[in-house]
Amino acid sequence: MFLIDSHCHLNMDYFKDDYREVAQRAYNSGVKSFIMIGTNYLDSQRGVKIANEIPYAFTSIGWHPHDVKDIGDSSNLFKIMKLAENKKVVGYGEIGLDFFKNYSPKDIQIKFFRHQIAVAKELNLPIIIHDRDANEEVTKILKEESAFKVGGVIHCFSGDLDYAHKVMDMNFYISFPGTITFKKNRELVSKLIKSIPIERIIVETDSPFLTPEPHRGKRNEPAFVKYVAEKIAEIKGITFEEVAKWTTHNCIELFRLNIEK
Numbered sequence: 001m002f003l004i005d006s007h008c009h010l011n012m013d014y015f016k017d018d019y020r021e022v023a024q025r026a027y028n029s030g031v032k033s034f035i036m037i038g039t040n041y042l043d044s045q046r047g048v049k050i051a052n053e054i055p056y057a058f059t060s061i062g063w064h065p066h067d068v069k070d071i072g073d074s075s076n077l078f079k080i081m082k083l084a085e086n087k088k089v090v091g092y093g094e095i096g097l098d099f100f101k102n103y104s105p106k107d108i109q110i111k112f113f114r115h116q117i118a119v120a121k122e123l124n125l126p127i128i129i130h131d132r133d134a135n136e137e138v139t140k141i142l143k144e145e146s147a148f149k150v151g152g153v154i155h156c157f158s159g160d161l162d163y164a165h166k167v168m169d170m171n172f173y174i175s176f177p178g179t180i181t182f183k184k185n186r187e188l189v190s191k192l193i194k195s196i197p198i199e200r201i202i203v204e205t206d207s208p209f210l211t212p213e214p215h216r217g218k219r220n221e222p223a224f225v226k227y228v229a230e231k232i233a234e235i236k237g238i239t240f241e242e243v244a245k246w247t248t249h250n251c252i253e254l255f256r257l258n259i260e261k
């Protein structure tokens with residue numbers, strides 16, 4: 001029985017001096033695997049490098065909606081597609097829409113969201129979705145682009161039960177981060193987690209961001225994914241072991257991870 005952190009950024013500068021120690025701490029605390037997430041070409045490349053160095057690490061590749069304004073011409077997408085030849089690459093993302101921050105213009109976000117879903121389908125990789133304030137548009141685009149063919153996960157899920165059902169129907173999992181340990185929106189979050197079957201849930205840290213209680217204020221790291229699993233167990237009234245068993249199973253299935261359950 002162990003946990004998997006399905007979404008972390010050990011491939012970012014925040015961890016450049018100590019990612020090996022951070023990975024080891026996760027392993028020692030029962031987080032036997034983690035997936036690094038690409039947000040642009042450079043950290044996708046670094047994810048591949050680290051995943052090749054640490055046997056229990058995997059990575060995704062892709063351009064985050066914040067960064068898509070920097071893609072330029074599509075040769076940068078071809079460059080990133082080349083990385084997928086490495087067998088430690090297990091997903092495509094995080095891609096999607098962020099209409100809260102709008103660091104890239106909306107039309108550019110939409111264009112590259114569609115484009116990158118097509119790339120993920122071509123590479124036959126499940127998709128990691130970043131969606132902020134764009135539930136409706138994301139649903140529409142996933143449907144129009146037939147994203148169900150590869151499926152994926154809505155990371156840091158922020159939406160209601162109706163949205164959850166829509167994406168689950170399209171072959172997507174729901175991922176919860178450390179924010180579910182916060183007091184804010186506790187009732188809403190509890191209701192949502194109770195209503196989503198454990199068979200469709202995976203867990204993540206989004207390290208170094210979104211540090212859960214009781215470590216809020218510090219840099220987040222994959223070892224802390226246990227607080228997310230504990231909270232889900234508490235809300236659903238099931239054991240921690242059951243949450244670990246299911247979320248690990250789901251994550252291995254979704255990303256076709258080459259590890260023993």
Ligand SMILES: [Zn+2]
Nearest residue numbers: 007037094206
């Ligand atoms: Zn992320």
